[in-house]
Amino acid sequence: MADLEQARDWLTQAKSVAILTGAGISAESGVPTFRGAGGLWKDHKAEDLATPEAFARDPRLVWEWYNWRREIIAKAAPNPGHKALVQIEIRKPRFTLITQNVDGLHDMAGSGKILKLHGDIWRMHCLDCKANFPNRRVPLPKMPPHCACGGMARPGVVWFGEPLPEGMMKEAEHAASSAEVFLVVGTSAAVYPAASLVPYAKQAGAKVIEINTEPTSMSKVVDCVLQGPAGELLPKLL
């Protein structure tokens, strides 16, 4: 049976499905990925921008990078890949979407249960009063932006060296271990602990299907590799 038929067959039979997405699912919406050609990190090193040390050293530089990304994401819309995941969620009694993306396109597409492992680019935290608040101003009128209390705000995302939000991995591991089918979509599987969900789901007995335009470090681990753009392949699984 061809891979696509096999994947569709497993997905149709499954009562519980979990999905892990990365930047690749937003690529066809015009949002640059991190590590591919034209990637966000091609001219910078992630460590120079997405770390607490980088922010402490130069909050304005880090905010200029996030402001630039917010401007790109503000013009982006969910693509058929995001929308196909909403259809799967509607059809499955048990469904969890786990995303590494901070762009909010899964929310815009209408996904319900979303575990945002790495936070949300449309939220900010105040370094002083610790408030956590939404902010969709594009472009930011002043950088770094400040909280109503006067304190400096940081992006509401998880940087390298920072722990994921409390309880988030527990919930993600629970979803991965109780899934009959685990879809891994558009991630280079380079970042931990998110990437550990793939072998975790496999060990727990899920059929693991990878959708990516190129092979990744997980391609050997998964049960089925569908090579191609998520915006084309995901609708074909419905």
Ligand code: BV8
């Ligand atoms: C933590 C910030 C502990 C928000 C991000 C050595 C070994 C192993 C691990 C480590 C290590 N040294 C350090 C670590 C831990 C570190 C880590 O994993 N480093 C890696 C780089 C080695 N992890 C951490 O620091 C994490 N925290 O471990 O804390 C701890 C515990 C307690 C107390 C203190 C500390 C935090 C990780 C979060 C980092 N933040 N982002 C932001 O600015 O966005 S990670 C960043 O990478 C993004 O969030 C992104 O989501 C994530 C993963 O990237 P991808 O989504 O996979 O995107 P990428 O570009 O890489 O790949 C795109 C893929 O799509 C490609 O495969 C491409 O082929 C494909 N594609 C392209 N187009 C399409 C497509 N596929 C389908 N269709 C298409 N059209």
Ligand code: ZN
């Ligand atoms: Zn404040």
